[in-house]
Amino acid sequence: MSTGQANNENTLQATIEALVQPGKGILAADESEKTIAKRFQSVGVGSTVDNRRWYRSSIIAAPGLGDIVSGIIFFEETLTQRADDGTLLPALAAHNGIVAGVKVDKGKLPLSGTVGDEITQGLDGLAHRLTQYQRHGARFAKWRNVYHVTATSPSRLAIASNAEVLARYAAICQAQGMVPIVEPEVLMDGDHSIDRCAEITEAVVHEVFHALHRHGVALEYMLLKPNMVIAGKDHLTPSTPEEVATYTIRCFRRVVPAAVPSINFLSGGQTPIQATANLNALNSLSKQPWALTFSFGRALQEPALDAWRGDAANEEALQSALVRRAKLNGKALLGAYEQNMELLD
Numbered sequence: 001m002s003t004g005q006a007n008n009e010n011t012l013q014a015t016i017e018a019l020v021q022p023g024k025g026i027l028a029a030d031e032s033e034k035t036i037a038k039r040f041q042s043v044g045v046g047s048t049v050d051n052r053r054w055y056r057s058s059i060i061a062a063p064g065l066g067d068i069v070s071g072i073i074f075f076e077e078t079l080t081q082r083a084d085d086g087t088l089l090p091a092l093a094a095h096n097g098i099v100a101g102v103k104v105d106k107g108k109l110p111l112s113g114t115v116g117d118e119i120t121q122g123l124d125g126l127a128h129r130l131t132q133y134q135r136h137g138a139r140f141a142k143w144r145n146v147y148h149v150t151a152t153s154p155s156r157l158a159i160a161s162n163a164e165v166l167a168r169y170a171a172i173c174q175a176q177g178m179v180p181i182v183e184p185e186v187l188m189d190g191d192h193s194i195d196r197c198a199e200i201t202e203a204v205v206h207e208v209f210h211a212l213h214r215h216g217v218a219l220e221y222m223l224l225k226p227n228m229v230i231a232g233k234d235h236l237t238p239s240t241p242e243e244v245a246t247y248t249i250r251c252f253r254r255v256v257p258a259a260v261p262s263i264n265f266l267s268g269g270q271t272p273i274q275a276t277a278n279l280n281a282l283n284s285l286s287k288q289p290w291a292l293t294f295s296f297g298r299a300l301q302e303p304a305l306d307a308w309r310g311d312a313a314n315e316e317a318l319q320s321a322l323v324r325r326a327k328l329n330g331k332a333l334l335g336a337y338e339q340n341m342e343l344l345d
């Protein structure tokens, strides 16, 4: 092994140790411009550069957040923004005991040759961008692929080509000393059953690990950010936490190698309470080879956005709503969350 490779491995290992800590998870605050505009609109706020800067600096600085959140995924723009007192936001995160990462994909496009499938773009120039992100303090990266579920989708082509792209991204990150978060998201949109979600998730994640192997990605130095196995939002009967836990664990035991240190679930449109209850059920089963934790976006931020509603005077309420939700998820990591905790302050 060359000295460069050994240095890289030491860097990757240090980042994994900072991110994968008992009782902690990751906060996803990397909404693209279109997505953050939707989230802000839901609480009557316009998505200006300064509103995004102010809101994100408030969540990053939330007192006590670092006790439950080991890392925050930033959107590119956030890396170079400053808090009101002039502190750069990655430095603010470090000050709160939190590692900064960054979303590096460039969104999705229709996948030619398919009906309704999409492919994520952003590989061109990625190595160069990573160097810049690292200079701004990012130590890990995230790339999201999406898979729509219908009776005939996703196609084999979508499963194969998205896996290839995700593996190339992960290999480029590791070569630069950045830990990749690998996110294949089987969407919850639709009326499909939990069995259909399990079938697709198993095929998708299996293909992703096959591609990661082909590209020589070291599984010890990556994190997986998948969907939970759950029925579609419009399915007649919603999945119970016990069903979600049983199906999810069965699926991932089949296709995720034990070398992966941690599975950090996305919330995917589950309500905050539902996501916490499901995470709790996942951690109530027998011990698994990987940590089972969160990398929630909406399920952590919804209460904070609601408390804020665009008024700076609500900063304390925003921050305490976020930390409260994070703490409830912290309980879920121990399998110690109970629904009546929602009523407590």
Ligand SMILES: O=P(O)(O)OC[C@H]1O[C@](O)(COP(=O)(O)O)[C@@H](O)[C@@H]1O
Residues within 6 Å of the ligand: 028, 029, 030, 031, 032, 033, 034, 035, 036, 073, 107, 144, 183, 266, 267, 268, 269, 295, 296, 297, 298, 299
């Ligand atoms: O804005 P985009 O690129 O569509 O991403 C949407 C969001 O999906 C996530 O990957 C998962 O978020 P959720 O937990 O809200 O499903 C976030 O990291 C990201 O902000």
